Amino acid sequence: MPKPEAGEVTRLLQSWSGGEKEALNELVPIVQKELRALAAVYLRRERRDHTLQPTALVHEAYLRLVYQTQVQCRNRAQFFAIAANLMRQILVDHARQHLAAKRGGGNKVALEEASGVAHRQEVDFVALDEALGKLALVDPRQSQVVELRFFGGLTENEIADLLDVSPITIKRDWRMARAVLHHQLGGGVLE
Numbered sequence: 001m002p003k004p005e006a007g008e009v010t011r012l013l014q015s016w017s018g019g020e021k022e023a024l025n026e027l028v029p030i031v032q033k034e035l036r037a038l039a040a041v042y043l044r045r046e047r048r049d050h051t052l053q054p055t056a057l058v059h060e061a062y063l064r065l066v067y068q069t070q071v072q073c074r075n076r077a078q079f080f081a082i083a084a085n086l087m088r089q090i091l092v093d094h095a096r097q098h099l100a101a102k103r104g105g106g107n108k109v110a111l112e113e114a115s116g117v118a119h120r121q122e123v124d125f126v127a128l129d130e131a132l133g134k135l136a137l138v139d140p141r142q143s144q145v146v147e148l149r150f151f152g153g154l155t156e157n158e159i160a161d162l163l164d165v166s167p168i169t170i171k172r173d174w175r176m177a178r179a180v181l182h183h184q185l186g187g188g189v190l191e
Contacts, residue, residue, distance in 0.1 A: 013073040021066065027079075028062055035061065035083055038153055042087055052094060061086040077158045084152030088129070095125040131184040135177060142177040145170055 009030060015023035028035075039054035039061075064086045073079045136143035141163060148154045148162065156174070160167040 009076055013079055017073045024065060039087060042091060057087055057090060060090050077154055077162045081148050081152050081162060085147060088151045092125060092129040099126060127185060131181050135180055142173045145173040146177045149174060
């Protein structure tokens with residue numbers, strides 16, 4: 001399948017934002033490969049015995065996208081930010097269910113620099129979600145930067161464009177958010 005032109009994806013996103021549910025049905029097959037790759041990255045960070053597969057995660061995210069109302073997507077980066085947020089919610093829900101079943105088991109995820117630093121440390125996925133919630137109360141943009149970079153796989157430039165700030169501001173927010181999460185999650189995280 002040839003790579004679609006950006007104009008087609010943008011047109012479908014704008015139609016979907018305008019309330020045309022059918023546009024999402026046309027859009028998902030076009031971006032399915034990228035969504036599945038994003039899901040695979042998430043699941044590589046999960047525990048080895050995780051029961052979700054990348055395709056199942058994409059399908060669950062799609063089902064949640066279908067029921068979204070008042071969606072405003074201007075571009076590809078914004079769409080993937082929404083999809084990343086939904087995948088994060090699905091994985092956190094799954095982790096909470098697993099914790100409830102295992103009482104104290106834990107659901108670990110490798111939290112590393114989005115730029116590919118080799119150092120990896122496992123972090124409790126539920127604890128990470130709670131820490132991001134606390135960070136959002138103090139600095140919503142920093143929380144968004146972590147979500148978009150770590151979960152969405154977006155670059156600093158894409159995040160800067162999406163949030164309408166400079167790339168240096170995103171770089172600074174990323175450093176500050178790493179420090180806060182490092183403290184909240186007990187050190188060694190996001191090195």
